[in-house]
Amino acid sequence: MRHREDVELLDALHRECDQHAVVCSESRVVVPNAYEVELDAQVHEELVRHGHGDVGEALTDDLARHGERKGYEWAGPLTVRVTPVARPPGDPYRVSSGPMPHVRADAFPGDG
Numbered sequence: 001m002r003h004r005e006d007v008e009l010l011d012a013l014h015r016e017c018d019q020h021a022v023v024c025s026e027s028r029v030v031v032p033n034a035y036e037v038e039l040d041a042q043v044h045e046e047l048v049r050h051g052h053g054d055v056g057e058a059l060t061d062d063l064a065r066h067g068e069r070k071g072y073e074w075a076g077p078l079t080v081r082v083t084p085v086a087r088p089p090g091d092p093y094r095v096s097s098g099p100m101p102h103v104r105a106d107a108f109p110g111d112g
Contacts, residue, residue: 032097040087075099
């Protein structure tokens, strides 16, 4: 992921993670493990066309590296679920998160 929009999406995902970090002790910071990204369908199509066939997997890999750099502990297995949707102009994505034990991307309804 290299385009300006890609960087903005990655930054938003990192912010979502960082903003929901819970300091449990000096050596333990827990963050949500389940992330939902609503991505404008055209942006999603462009990412796939530029070689990011599994956008959710690419985002999950990047977020895992971010968490490793920060020393975070995930609340459960890490997953980023991407849903292509119609988004308002100028608002190409929405990111949300939550702790979900034993969650997998294929547990969400709809397409991956």
